[in-house]
Amino acid sequence: MTRILTRAGLVLLTVLIGIYLLLPVLVVVPMSLSNSSFLTFPPGELSLRWYHRLTQDPIWAESALSSLRIALLSAAAAVILGTLAALALVRGKIPFRNTVTAILLAPLIVPYVIVGLAVYIAFLGLGLTETTLGFVLVHTCLGVPYVMINVASGLVTVDRRLEMAAMNLGAGPVSTFFRITLPLILPSVLAGALFAFITSWDEVVTAIFLSGPALTTLPVQMWSGIRVQIDPTVAAISSLALLTIVTTFLLIGLGRLTRKMIRSRAVDTTNAGM
Template identity: 45%
Template sequence: MAVPTYAGPLERIWYYAFRVLCGLIFFFLIAPILIMVPLSFNVEPYFTYTREMLTFNPDGFSLRWYQDLFSSESWMTSIQNSLIIGVASTLIATFLGTLAALGLSRSEMPFKGLVMGLLISPMIVPLIISAAGMFFFYSSVGLANTLPGVILAHAALGTPFVVITVTATLVGFDHSLTRASASLGAGAGRTFFKIQMPLILPGVISGGLFAFITSFDEIVIVLFLAGVEQRTIPREMWSGIREQISPTILAVASILVAFSILLLTTVEVLRRRSERLRGMSPG
């Protein structure tokens, strides 16, 4: 968007200064990633730029740390655990969060504010408190140090994201469509899958992706609840930093950054599609 022709000198100065300020803030946030990714190709086992890397000498770059990642049994096990836990907890969180959002969207729902506050409380309560509470509760029911226990814990953390995104999608939902469906003889199930679900599906998928990212990146709950067999990628990275400093961690982090960018791009595409379906944006 260009500067308006009627803008005065101060407005023009602010126009460019604001964009420069936003660029500096963005650089401040992205600089650690920009530094980390090239280091994952370092041929030396150091966390610093070598002379060859600074002079762009090909001898200073290597894929050895990515090869170490995919040839390591512990890393591959942690990747497998993260995928299993992430997918399973996302499915549970998406199912529960969507049901909760549908209930909260109904006008006759009592105590909406209280229920909503309880549902999103895992986002507000400090994670260390939630982890400690889950540890004592799951220990008493035999779910500590088990894969189902970690999955249920991550599902509890991911459900609020699904509730928020689906609830935001339902804000612009035209409920006259469901009433028209009922008047034509369709049951509640047919109305949901044929009318409601196609319109709120972008919000459901967006919430599920946020829940998956939350599970994939979570470490505090894993430290409390997971055993040796349930080590995830963040847990393995934490152990690697404490026990054995290796640029393999940088290779894993670079892959996770690329994976996160892909997921967030998908979320943004789905958000725009949802707005178009609900008539909230042009085209």
């Protein structure tokens, strides 16, 4: 009985914390449906005028496409570099392992303002400000730690005997990785890719230093919109971004649930056959 009450209490506490964290964000959705020209909550008269304005204003569409392009490219680069770093740290025998790990995790520790200022000073002389390449380089560095942490945790759980068996049967290191290791750590790689994508998509501090008339990301455009004019257009684009993130997490959860159901059916079939 005590164990049931403890579990129920933990579940209730988790739900309350989730509501506490999500409620301020969910307030944005009804604000975006207001007919008022100012941010008001609760909204008086409901309207879709601000969503219609998003479709009519090319600035928002251009900034959203720029953010999507940068996020996809930086997430792909972060997955490659972060996976290689995790392989080197978990499987390899490299000197000064702790020092290398601290350097790779530095983007999580150093304030983004310092990173943005340093990047701006370095990229200004190289002509990489207001360019897709400059954004991708910075956001890749910010996303690598998330991929490395997720992939490293996945590699620790992989049975090394499977890899050794593949090598004993004639597979090389590259073939063993793609045929054995990668399928086993694929959920960790995808989780790291998702974190890297969200980090790039949501990043605004370093993007302010690199943005300009030639290239502006969506978070910077939202920040500029709040500073210049406060209207529900920002709430509308925020609600669309929130809907995209929620849908992504729901699809990931549905995929994991489907895989668990398939595995349980396979186990049941195997037991029935025995």
